[in-house]
Every structure is written in structure tokens, then in C-alpha cells.
Amino acid sequence: MNDILVYCELDGSRVADVSLELLSKGRSLADRLGVKLAAVAIGAGLDAVAAQVWPYGADTLHLFDDASLEYYTTQPHASALCKLIKEEQPQIVLLGATVIGRDLAPRISSTLRSGLTADCTALEIGDYEDKKSGERIENLLYSVRPAFGGNIVATIVNPYCRPQMATVREGVMPMNRVRSDNYEGTIVSHPIEQYITPADRLVRIIERHVQPKENKLKSAPIVVAGGYGMGSKENFEMLHKLAHLLHGEVGATRAAIDAGFSTHDRQIGQTGLTVRPKVYIACGISGQVQHISGMQDSGIIISVNSDPDAPINAIADYVVTGRVEEVIPKLINFYQQKQ
Amino acid sequence: MKLNIIVLAKQVPDTRNVGEQAMNADGTINRAALPAIFNPEDLNALEQALQLKEANPESKITVLTMGPYRAADILREALYRGADEGILLTDRAFAGADTLATSYALAAAIKKVGHYDIVLCGRQAIDGDTAQVGPQVARELSVPQVTYVRRIVSLNEERIIVERSIENGVERVEAPLPLLLTVDGAADACRPANAYRLLRFHRAATPTERASEGYRYEAQISADEALRLKEWSLADVDGDAARCGLSGSPTKVRKVENVVFRAKESKRYTAADEDIKSLIGELLSNHTIG
Numbered sequence: 347m348n349d350i351l352v353y354c355e356l357d358g359s360r361v362a363d364v365s366l367e368l369l370s371k372g373r374s375l376a377d378r379l380g381v382k383l384a385a386v387a388i389g390a391g392l393d394a395v396a397a398q399v400w401p402y403g404a405d406t407l408h409l410f411d412d413a414s415l416e417y418y419t420t421q422p423h424a425s426a427l428c429k430l431i432k433e434e435q436p437q438i439v440l441l442g443a444t445v446i447g448r449d450l451a452p453r454i455s456s457t458l459r460s461g462l463t464a465d466c467t468a469l470e471i472g473d474y475e476d477k478k479s480g481e482r483i484e485n486l487l488y489s490v491r492p493a494f495g496g497n498i499v500a501t502i503v504n505p506y507c508r509p510q511m512a513t514v515r516e517g518v519m520p521m522n523r524v525r526s527d528n529y530e531g532t533i534v535s536h537p538i539e540q541y542i543t544p545a546d547r548l549v550r551i552i553e554r555h556v557q558p559k560e561n562k563l564k565s566a567p568i569v570v571a572g573g574y575g576m577g578s579k580e581n582f583e584m585l586h587k588l589a590h591l592l593h594g595e596v597g598a599t600r601a602a603i604d605a606g607f608s609t610h611d612r613q614i615g616q617t618g619l620t621v622r623p624k625v626y627i628a629c630g631i632s633g634q635v636q637h638i639s640g641m642q643d644s645g646i647i648i649s650v651n652s653d654p655d656a657p658i659n660a661i662a663d664y665v666v667t668g669r670v671e672e673v674i675p676k677l678i679n680f681y682q683q684k685q
Numbered sequence: 686m687k688l689n690i691i692v693l694a695k696q697v698p699d700t701r702n703v704g705e706q707a708m709n710a711d712g713t714i715n716r717a718a719l720p721a722i723f724n725p726e727d728l729n730a731l732e733q734a735l736q737l738k739e740a741n742p743e744s745k746i747t748v749l750t751m752g753p754y755r756a757a758d759i760l761r762e763a764l765y766r767g768a769d770e771g772i773l774l775t776d777r778a779f780a781g782a783d784t785l786a787t788s789y790a791l792a793a794a795i796k797k798v799g800h801y802d803i804v805l806c807g808r809q810a811i812d813g814d815t816a817q818v819g820p821q822v823a824r825e826l827s828v829p830q831v832t833y834v835r836r837i838v839s840l841n842e843e844r845i846i847v848e849r850s851i852e853n854g855v856e857r858v859e860a861p862l863p864l865l866l867t868v869d870g871a872a873d874a875c876r877p878a879n880a881y882r883l884l885r886f887h888r889a890a891t892p893t894e895r896a897s898e899g900y901r902y903e904a905q906i907s908a909d910e911a912l913r914l915k916e917w918s919l920a921d922v923d924g925d926a927a928r929c930g931l932s933g934s935p936t937k938v939r940k941v942e943n944v945v946f947r948a949k950e951s952k953r954y955t956a957a958d959e960d961i962k963s964l965i966g967e968l969l970s971n972h973t974i975g
Binding site: 420421424444445448449451452457459461462463465474488492493494496497498499500501503505548550551552553554555557558559592611616624625635647648649654659660661662663665666667668677680685 | 788824832833851939940951973
């Protein structure tokens with residue numbers, strides 16, 4: 347049977363969270379289809395990768411391990427993956443909707459002339475009826491994604507071309523350890539010279555600067571987020587104070603970041619991070635669809651807004667109608683008192 | 686150095702600020718009510734082209750867009766800002782294209798343009814946000830791609846050095862020409878329209894527009910080649926109809942749903958002290974916080 351293949355993105359020899367999330371999803375799709383789940387990792391010094399992927403359900407791991415592959419460049423990865431896909435004939439290929447996944451996946455889909463759906467928020471298996479031919483195709487991948495600035499959600503299928511490809515955003519799917527730590531699957535090491543040619547190596551990285559993430563927004567149990575309605579960078583400082591007090595993190599809308607109140611690494615929404623904290627405190631956020639799609643699954647939503655009819659209030663559990671400059675210091679103050 | 690630069694641009698509905706006038710009574714979006722704009726990151730790409738042209742004045746910037754007749758508006762906008770030539774790729778055969786079919790058609794048009802050194806486009810368009818068309822065009826042309834470009838650092842006849850965004854950082858990459866670059870929103874914003882160019886090029890028109898009623902500049906356009914926007918069909922770019930539009934699209938839309946958020950029963954508070962105290966009290970007692 348045709349397997350499901352997950353491309354594992356690497357940070358050194360550490361498998362990225364988004365890839366473990368994809369393996370978890372891939373595992374459940376594979377079980378649904380009765381097929382195997384394979385992972386592929388391309389990089390340098392990959393001995394530690396296997397132990398990271400088995401717990402999340404991979405049956406097989408394909409390795410392309412060579413010193414020359416230490417950092418990602420498009421063509422070596424595209425060539426290795428295209429050839430592997432031709433050999434293995436997976437029915438589904440999943441990648442993270444990261445800078446790397448969004449660079450690599452379209453290149454591969456174009457080479458294989460296969461359909462690709464970007465930035466999916468859900469993956470399901472289902473049937474498809476071709477209205478033109480009347481043909482019914484079973485067990486297709488449904489790739490569900492927001493479009494049109496998050497105002498619509500489309501379910502995309504790829505009925506006739508294989509593999510069915512999708513990229514999925516980080517943090518959208520839960521990570522599930524389904525196997526014990528001592529499980530071992532099958533490792534297949536591929537000789538890279540049979541996959542990657544010198545012509546693939548024309549693009550060269552000459553300098554690289556990476557800063558570790560400064561915030562733990564993705565995993566924070568409490569998120570205090572500010573929108574354009576915060577009014578200023580100084581007012582945003584109040585959110586940092588409140589977040590600190592509640593042991594939470596500060597998030598922001600794109601509008602607030604565009605206005606210079608906060609930084610890009612804190613952006614929550616369709617083009618930023620997807621978060622699902624236990625508590626989400628939305629301050630001065632009106633609730634554009636783009637933003638709501640990145641936080642709607644939060645446990646308890648508290649909205650502080652001067653506009654009683656702000657769209658975000660419709661999905662909030664608690665609504666405080668008032669100016670943020672007034673309400674937030676009071677929240678801080680009374681919380682400190684009561685505690 | 687004389688560079689031939691092609692900029693790919695798309696006319697998109699402005700999905701960023703969906704105001705009340707664009708909402709239907711049932712909370713769904715009325716797409717027709719959204720203004721059609723030059724895709725924002727394609728403007729970042731155009732700016733990179735204009736900077737290259739400033740440094741290499743012999744260069745030529747051709748802007749290529751695929752879309753309906755009205756997409757000629759963004760070609761004029763590109764001319765106002767400094768582009769040299771505009772091409773509208775338009776044909777009913779292109780309708781319903783997914784990214785793969787779109788990239789095939791654009792690549793066919795680029796091949797028809799002929800010699801090029803750099804193809805520039807925005808990282809993604811705001812109506813679909815897929816970021817797929819750039820890399821797919823590069824593959825179709827068999828040239829390297831560098832995506833998420835912030836800045837062109839340097840360039841000679843054979844090689845280019847660019848700075849690109851990566852996850853939590855930046856990277857400097859050296860690549861051979863010709864190639865395709867996708868430019869992201871962190872790059873320089875595009876310069877505004879130049880007043881003199883606006884006065885001159887608002888007369889620019891496609892053959893279809895020239896033939897339409899109400900076009901008033903026939904005398905000028907017949908005397909000035911620079912005002913003539915090109916309009917290419919599938920046949921003009923020697924395209925294969927089977928690879929275009931719906932028939933060339935492996936992905937099919939099975940279902941589209943409007944996003945309607947389920948409303949909750951919310952508890953309402955004012956900014957008064959007693960209200961905030963009671964809210965904090967409730968949040969602490971039900972262990973939401975604390």
C-alpha cells in the first residue's frame with residue numbers, strides 16, 4: 347500500500363515541533379487508511395533523529411546524511427525528495443508550512459506535477475465525487491485551509507495526481523506520543539550522490555544569523571494579547587506587566603505590530619502564530635478574522651475593549667467594556683490585592 | 686550592466702481590512718465590494734527591480750500579470766512607479782487555475798518575453814497566501830529560486846547575493862543568474878507613483894481597452910509605443926491548454942465555507958472598580974488564573 351511521508355525539518359539534529367505534530371497527524375491518517383508512516387530527514391549528523399521520530403508513530407525513517415547538507419538550500423532537498431517520492435510512491439506527503447516547507451513543497455509539487463495545498467489547518471480522509479465524470483474516489487486527503495484573509499475556509503482535494511501534498515502550520519495540530527521510547531522502526535540510509543547532483547548546489551549560503559526565540563508564546567498557558575486599540579507602545583508595557591504577574595506571555599495582532607507597538611515574533615493570527623492557551627486576554631483587539639483564526643481555540647477568552655460591539659466579544663467568555671488604560675491597571679491592581 | 690528584469694504581479698481583492706461595507710447581512714464577506722489592489726508584496730518586488738534599475742540604468746523592467754482585463758490597472762500603476770513595460774496575460778482558458786496551472790501559464794509568458802536575468806515576485810498574494818507560485822514558476826523555468834528575500838546585497842553579470850528571512854533569523858545567499866526571487870514584506874516599501882509618469886502613463890492601454898468605447902487617447906497611443914500595454918492570450922505564449930485553467934489544476938475545491946464564529950454567552954463587566962474586583966474574584970475562584 348502507498349504510505350504517508352512526512353518531511354522532517356531539522357534544527358541541527360533536533361526535529362522541529364511542526365514535524366512531530368505532522369508525524370502525529372500522519373500516524374492517525376495512516377491508521378485510518380491502513381498504511382505505513384514514513385519520515386524523511388535531510389541534513390548532517392542525523393544519528394539522533396530516529397529516536398525522536400519513533401515515539402510519534404513513524405514506521406520508517408529515510409535518511410540523507412551528509413556534511414554538505416548541514417543547512418537547508420532548496421535544490422538538494424528538492425532533488426532528494428523528488429527521487430525518493432518517485433521510488434516510494436507515497437500517496438500523501440506532508441511538510442511544515444514554515445519558511446523551509448513553503449520554499450520546498452511548491453518546487454516538488456511542480457516537478458511532480460502534483461497538487462499542493464498550503465498552510466492547512468486540518469487534514470482528514472474522505473471521499474470525493476467528481477461532478478463532471480460522476481466518478482467517486484474513495485479515501486482522499488481533505489486539505490482544509492483558510493483563504494481570502496481567513497474569511498473563508500476551503501476544503502481542497504487532489505483526486506487524480508499523486509502524491510497528495512499539503513503544508514501545515516506550526517502549532518495547529520497536537521503532538522501525540524503514541525509509542526514507548528524503546529520502539530525502533532526501520533532506518534533506510536540513502537547514498538546522496540545518487541540523489542543530489544553538483545548542479546543542485548549552485549546556491550550557496552555565505553552567512554547565517556539565527557536568534558533563539560525570546561518568548562514562549564506557543565506553549566504559554568496564559569496569553570495577554572494587545573491590538574491596535576492599545577494605542578501606544580507605552581500602553582503595551584502594561585500588558586507585559588500583567589502577563590508577568592499571571593506567568594503568561596504577551597501576544598499581538600498584526601495591526602499592533604504594524605503600528606510599532608510590538609514585535610513580529612509575537613504576532614498571533616493567520617499569518618502569525620496559532621495559539622490555544624488556557625486563558626486568552628484580548629486587550630484593545632477588535633477581532634479581525636485573521637486574528638481570531640489564530641486564537642479561537644483558547645480555553646477562556648477575556649476581551650477588554652472600549653467598543654461594546656467589538657467582533658471579538660462574540661467569542662469571549664468575559665467582556666469588559668472600558669478603556670484599556672483604565673481597565674488593565676485595575677486588573678493588575680485588584681489581582682495583586684486578592685492574591 | 687544591462688539587466689532584463691521581469692516582475693510578476695497580481696491584482697488582488699484587499700482582504701486585509703474587511704470593513705462593514707464588505708460584509709453581507711449574514712456575516713459573510715461580499716468579495717465584490719472589496720477594492721482591487723496591487724498585491725502588497727509584489728510592490729516590494731517591484732521596488733527591488735527599481736533599485737536594480739537605478740544602479741544599472743540601462744536595465745529594463747517588464748511587469749507581467751495574469752488576470753481579467755481590469756488587471757491592466759496594476760500594469761499602469763507599475764508604469765507610474767517606474768516600470769518600462771506591462772504585459773497582461775489574459776484568456777478564458779486560464780480561468781479557475783490553481784497555483785500549478787498559474788505557474789505554468791506565467792512561465793510560458795516569461796519564455797515568450799525571452800531573455801531575462803532576474804524574475805522578481807512577491808512572496809505570496811493576500812487573497813490566497815499560498816506562497817507557491819514563485820517557486821513553481823522557478824521550477825517550470827528550470828532556474829534556481831531564493832524565497833523570502835529582504836534585500837539584494839550585490840550583483841554582477843553572473844551572480845547575485847541576497848539577504849533572506851529564515852525562521853528566527855536571516856541568511857545571506859549567493860546564487861547564479863538567471864534566477865527567481867520572491868520578496869517578502871520586510872523588504873523596502875515601494876516608492877510612490879511619480880507625478881510626471883502618472884500624467885504620461887494614465888493613457889497607457891491594452892488593445893482591448895483601446896478598442897473599448899470611451900478611450901480618448903488614440904492619437905497619443907498610436908504615436909507612443911511606451912503607452913501600449915501588451916495583451917497575450919494562451920495562443921500568444923504557445924501554451925498547452927491542458928496545463929492551464931481548471932483542466933491543468935490538480936487541486937479541486939471540494940467545499941468552501943464562510944467563517945462564522947460561534948457566538949458565546951459572555952459575562953459582561955464595566956470598567957468600574959466593583960466590576961473589575963468581581964471579575965478577578967470569579968477568575969480566581971474558578972481557577973482560570975492564579
